[in-house]
Amino acid sequence: MSPVILINVFTVAPADQTRLVELLTRATETSVQHAPGFLSATLHRSLDGAKVTMYAQWRSAEDYQAMRADPTPAPYLQEALQIATFEPGMYEVAERFGGAEA
């Protein structure tokens, strides 16, 4: 079975971007990455300061939903959502493109 991809875009005031990266890192390290079905994740900070985006691979949508029901990361995520808005997305890969220089 193909993994599901979560691409979650957080919009934030640039003054709060570093704090948001810290909160999402804590939530991931203390809880999310230990959940069944978690495969990998990369956290990105936008160069303009206004966004933070988590790109994560999960074994299945069910594994991801089960993690979301776990209260452990809640304090970090609650604080994150006080300083940011959140646009979630659940995807499958449509195409991959390699570069001549890759």
Added chain:
Amino acid sequence: MSPVILINVFTVAPADQTRLVELLTRATETSVQHAPGFLSATLHRSLDGAKVTMYAQWRSAEDYQAMRADPTPAPYLQEALQIATFEPGMYEVAERFGGAEA
């Protein structure tokens, strides 16, 4: 130097999602992936049908901007923007997390 990451989220009517994937694939195959500094890209379709997201790595922001000035992919991108809205983002990696099962 670290690569820059482009995460571009397109919002689309579910009936047009397949066409949007085709247009972005054509634009990438015919032009974008041959541009200097292109490293790799993955195109994603959301499971709810409402989004298509391109995740791409470029050697530098300058290489990406130079590609955007190239008119070759314009017809595909113009048609894409007739059926979708586009939220661009330029990022650097903040953190990577590996799963125990990865």
